[in-house]
Amino acid sequence: MTTLVSLDDAKRHGLIRFFTGEPCKHGHVAERYVKGNRCVECDRVWRSPNQPNAPKAVRVPRAPVMASASASHGFSEPKAWPWDGGVRREPVLDMDHNPPRVVRQVGWRCCMKCAKPFFSDDVKALRICDGCKGASTANLG
Ligand SMILES: [Zn+2]
Ligand SMILES: [Zn+2]
Known part of the structure; x- marks a missing residue:
């Protein structure tokens, strides 16, 4: 369902998402969150740990600790x-x-x-x- 909802309309109706029909900067034609103006598709990609462009927890190798x-x-x-x-x-x-x-x-x-x-x-x-x-x-x- 892709009903066009402007950001103003979404705010007025207390919606968490709006839809302009315009692609995001990553090319997703998807709804956007009112809060943060983030495309839901981008958000999904961002949250998924399996996506290569998702932020990874960087493991810093720890040097062995000398007793003294x-x-x-x-x-x-x-x-x-x-x-x-x-x-x-x-x-x-x-x-x-x-x-x-x-x-x-x-x-x-x-x-x-x-x-x-x-x-x-x-x-x-x-x-x-x-x-x-x-x-x-x-x-x-
Ligand atoms: Zn996007
Ligand atoms: Zn002496």
Whole structure:
């Protein structure tokens, strides 16, 4: 049924659709909604999920979430703790290795030169405090 109903008539009679007999910009000769002036055929196409020109929900691929970038890469270095008499040793782990590799051990120790306790970044290799180390390097030139 294609009775011509102008937009004004449709509004006057409280209709939701009107029909001018003129094709829409997509070539549909169809009724139009008073609200929005949209062709019902266009509206049907627009709403149908199977139509290629219907808007699709865009799926954005999500990047895998790293548990913690800082914890899974580089070195896991324990924080310095208060003086404990040089007992405690904590490993520094290279987290790039699987399983993580112990690269060195940190802990308190006494300087071999001045016997003062200091926190060593490498208890095996670093045996003198920063003060003595600076002095020794200066002596070595
Ligand atoms: Zn249309
Ligand atoms: Zn020292």
